[in-house]
Amino acid sequence: MSDADLIKLYSGRILELAADMPATDPLxxxxAVVRKRSPLCGSTVTVSLTCEDGRITGYSQDVKACALGQASASVSGKEMIGLGLDEVRHGRDQLRAMLKQDGPVPDAPFAGFEVLTPARDYGNRHASILLALDATVEALESVGKALHDAT
Structure with a gap:
């Protein structure tokens, strides 16, 4: 990766997002609590959440990732309260398509992922970028399973 590529990838906006991490106060x-790790780079994200009627009512994240993973968690962490599994899964799937298949920027409330479009060309960064949404989907699925098993 050349210096010009690094400058393009790590834009000022990405670094601002990485430095302004929301939802870090523990619940x-x-x-549910889910920890996800990218085996390629070692980035980790731990997501904790509370739910009511299938919607996120409390959200916390502990992010130990590169600037791209941090920026992604920053974008998603600002939007989680009030969302349900289908919405988070849809956002995650759209982000994955944006990165891996040159798809469009995700719909609202995840349109902020537009800042990560330069990362499309760096497949080794995709797993880190997807960690927060992957962990949130898994956490919501576990809450749903626990409710289903209790009935």
């Missing part, structure tokens, strides 16, 4: 009694 006292989460309904």
């Amino acid at each position: 006292t009694a989460p309904d």
Whole structure:
């Protein structure tokens, strides 16, 4: 990767997002906690959430990732309250398509992922970028499964 490529990839906006991480206060009694790790780079994201009626009512994330993974978690972390599994899964799938298949920027509320379009060309960064949404989807699925198993 050349210096010009690095400058393009790590834009000022990406670095601003990485430095402004939302939803970092721990939850006292989460309904689910999921930790995801990218084996390629070692980035990790741990998501804790609470739900009511299938919607996220509390959200916390612990992000130990590269600037791209941090920027992605910053974008998604600002939008999680009030979302349900289908919405988060749809956003995650759109982000994956944007990165891997040159798809469009995800719909609202995840349109902020537009800042990560330069990462399309760097497949080794995609897993880190997807960590926060992958963890959130898994956490919501586990809450749904626990509710289903309880009935």
